[in-house]
Amino acid sequence: MAPRCSSTSTLFLPFLYPSLYSARATVPRLLSRPCDRRTNSTDTSTNSAAPEFGSRLNPAPDDFSMPNFADKAKLMLYAGGGGHGCISFLREAYMADGPANGGDGGHGGNIYIQAVHGETSLHKLARRRFIRAGKGKSGQGDNQGGRKGDDIIIVVPVGTIVKELERNDPVAEERFLSRRQKWQRDKKKRQAAAARLEAAEAAAEEGENEAFGEPDEPEDPDRDQWLLYPGCSSSEAKRIVLPRLPHRERLYAQPPAPIHLDLSRPTPRPILLAAGGIGGLGNPHFVSRERPKPLFATKGEDAISLQIELELKLLADVGLVGLPNAGKSTLLRAMSNSRTRVGNWAFTTLQPNVGTVVLDNNKGRPLVTSFRREQPSENDDPYGVSDNSEPELQVRTRFTVADIPGLIEGAHMDKGLGIAFLRHVERAGVLAFVIDLNAGNAVRALKALWNEVGLYAKMREDEEAEREREARIEWDPEAGTGMPRDADGDQMIFSDTFAPPASPTGLHIAGKPWFVIATKGDLPDTQENFAELREYLASVTRGDVPHPSGVEGAWTENCTAIPVSAINGHGVDRVVHWTVGLLDG
Ligand SMILES: Nc1nc2c(ncn2[C@@H]2O[C@H](COP(=O)(O)OP(=O)(O)OP(=O)(O)O)[C@@H](O)[C@H]2O)c(=O)[nH]1
Numbered sequence: 001m002a003p004r005c006s007s008t009s010t011l012f013l014p015f016l017y018p019s020l021y022s023a024r025a026t027v028p029r030l031l032s033r034p035c036d037r038r039t040n041s042t043d044t045s046t047n048s049a050a051p052e053f054g055s056r057l058n059p060a061p062d063d064f065s066m067p068n069f070a071d072k073a074k075l076m077l078y079a080g081g082g083g084h085g086c087i088s089f090l091r092e093a094y095m096a097d098g099p100a101n102g103g104d105g106g107h108g109g110n111i112y113i114q115a116v117h118g119e120t121s122l123h124k125l126a127r128r129r130f131i132r133a134g135k136g137k138s139g140q141g142d143n144q145g146g147r148k149g150d151d152i153i154i155v156v157p158v159g160t161i162v163k164e165l166e167r168n169d170p171v172a173e174e175r176f177l178s179r180r181q182k183w184q185r186d187k188k189k190r191q192a193a194a195a196r197l198e199a200a201e202a203a204a205e206e207g208e209n210e211a212f213g214e215p216d217e218p219e220d221p222d223r224d225q226w227l228l229y230p231g232c233s234s235s236e237a238k239r240i241v242l243p244r245l246p247h248r249e250r251l252y253a254q255p256p257a258p259i260h261l262d263l264s265r266p267t268p269r270p271i272l273l274a275a276g277g278i279g280g281l282g283n284p285h286f287v288s289r290e291r292p293k294p295l296f297a298t299k300g301e302d303a304i305s306l307q308i309e310l311e312l313k314l315l316a317d318v319g320l321v322g323l324p325n326a327g328k329s330t331l332l333r334a335m336s337n338s339r340t341r342v343g344n345w346a347f348t349t350l351q352p353n354v355g356t357v358v359l360d361n362n363k364g365r366p367l368v369t370s371f372r373r374e375q376p377s378e379n380d381d382p383y384g385v386s387d388n389s390e391p392e393l394q395v396r397t398r399f400t401v402a403d404i405p406g407l408i409e410g411a412h413m414d415k416g417l418g419i420a421f422l423r424h425v426e427r428a429g430v431l432a433f434v435i436d437l438n439a440g441n442a443v444r445a446l447k448a449l450w451n452e453v454g455l456y457a458k459m460r461e462d463e464e465a466e467r468e469r470e471a472r473i474e475w476d477p478e479a480g481t482g483m484p485r486d487a488d489g490d491q492m493i494f495s496d497t498f499a500p501p502a503s504p505t506g507l508h509i510a511g512k513p514w515f516v517i518a519t520k521g522d523l524p525d526t527q528e529n530f531a532e533l534r535e536y537l538a539s540v541t542r543g544d545v546p547h548p549s550g551v552e553g554a555w556t557e558n559c560t561a562i563p564v565s566a567i568n569g570h571g572v573d574r575v576v577h578w579t580v581g582l583l584d585g
């Protein structure tokens with residue numbers, strides 16, 4: 001669907017809503033601060049329409065909020081271990097020998113993850129490195145169960161990818177070891193019995209009549225899972241015959257390894273990453289007719305530990321792409337209440353900033369009415385409770401804009417600050433190319449930007465194809481061995497097994513809707529540059545010239561350029577309307 005706002009044939013801006021803007025221009029002055037004229041060299045002599053230096057849209061270089069940003073974090077997660085069961089007996093006056101009354105241990109705390117709107121960075125997590133859930137408390141006498149360990153919810157921004165790197169599951173390891181020891185013990189028993197039989201036969205033949213004692217019973221592998229009464233002497237402890245360890249399942253099933261989550265939507269419920277250990281059983285659980293006073297209880301389960309890697313791909317609705325010093329941050333300030341740094345030099349912005357543009361001013365009348373489709377994702381329902389897969393139509397009250405550091409030629413080859421941040425616009429729904437009308441030919445600048453973005457897109461697709469190739473299990477179809485067979489025993493043919501990877505097209509970025517925001521329209525002699533840009537975009541839309549990235553099949557539905565003077569706030573509303581049109585489309 002075409003955006004609602006159409007490109008105007010006449011630029012400039014004095015403009016679209018004079019009364020509105022004159023009112024706006026007075027407000028920011030209240031926020032102004034003393035400025036340092038040495039560090040900001042914005043040439044206000046050539047910029048008669050620009051607001052006074054030191055306003056919100058033309059701030060002094062030191063007037064910004066310090067963004068704390070990290071897009072990667074490695075965390076070690078320790079779920080809580082279970083508390084131990086208690087060995088205790090009732091002691092009361094005139095009751096010397098009371099029954100067992102040891103309480104059960106509490107379960108250990110779980111660790112969950114939840115993606116929410118409102119978080120924009122992983123810096124808090126990157127600093128923490130270790131996350132520990134609470135340990136379950138041990139049970140106590142008088143049948144008092146131990147308290148459950150506290151759960152932890154790791155809150156991450158929407159757009160976080162979670163990858164498990166390493167796992168240490170002591171319970172699974174113990175089970176494996178115990179099974180192996182039991183198998184070895186049985187084998188030894190069988191061998192010993194066979195040896196005794198042989199020896200007995202040999203002795204019978206020789207007429208000897210020697211008695212053969214039973215072999216020593218090997219240690220019970222589960223013995224260290226038990227707690228013995230502290231008052232027991234070591235000889236008493238040795239004599240205690242322990243029952244079979246009761247088989248118990250974890251309260252919450254540990255997700256199978258390796259965990260890989262793409263939290264591209266807010267998760268309505270936290271998702272379990274590491275399940276806490278279960279608490280031990282108190283001695284009343286082992287009371288029987290033969291054993292009325294059990295002098296043992298079970299220990300709490302050791303908990304799982306995981307190493308995970310979090311990677312944030314900012315999920316802004318709109319990504320601002322532009323050369324350094326084009327005016328991206330000023331535009332973000334004008335559109336949202338962001339306080340990102342602005343300065344008249346290249347690479348003022350060193351980290352991505354996300355601003356939120358509010359469409360509804362909460363005064364009962366939306367400024368723009370817009371709808372978004374919410375497609376339920378797998379992560380919304382990790383427990384498979386609901387089967388609702390219909391997209392929901394919701395009123396859009398805001399959208400987010402990501403301002404990334406400026407791109408320079410060769411950014412896709414990691415020149416400048418480029419490549420590390422291009423992935424933040426990779427997932428944006430709409431790309432807005434911010435072009436400075438006062439910095440040379442706008443069409444050339446647009447082509448240079450698209451060239452970088454297009455090359456980056458192809459490089460990413462190459463990388464993905466490579467990763468897929470590495471993950472693929474290959475076998476020789478001629479050899480016949482190892483090929484999977486279907487129920488009838490026929491060899492199954494996987495048509496895609498040997499399909500060559502699709503050649504990179506770059507379409508995953510070039511296929512997105514985009515438009516141009518031509519900034520600094522208030523500066524003199526920019527009209528011609530804008531007219532040429534508009535003419536070029538019209539011919540791209542008509543299909544007379546190829547898409548500026550050169551990618552076949554790229555989005556060319558309605559390419560337009562919107563002239564703005566971000567420093568004055570002029571034309572910004574048109575940008576908002578156009579963006580909403582593209583997002584709704
Ligand atoms: N006259 C005029 N100056 C502008 C306008 N927009 C931005 N500027 C000025 O251009 C300079 C650069 O603005 P920034 O917003 O920091 O540019 P940027 O694209 O974020 O720069 P980097 O972060 O370095 O990539 C600042 O001095 C702004 O005051 C505009 O619409 N008109």
Ligand SMILES: [Mg+2]
Nearest residue numbers: 328329348349
């Ligand atoms: Mg900037």
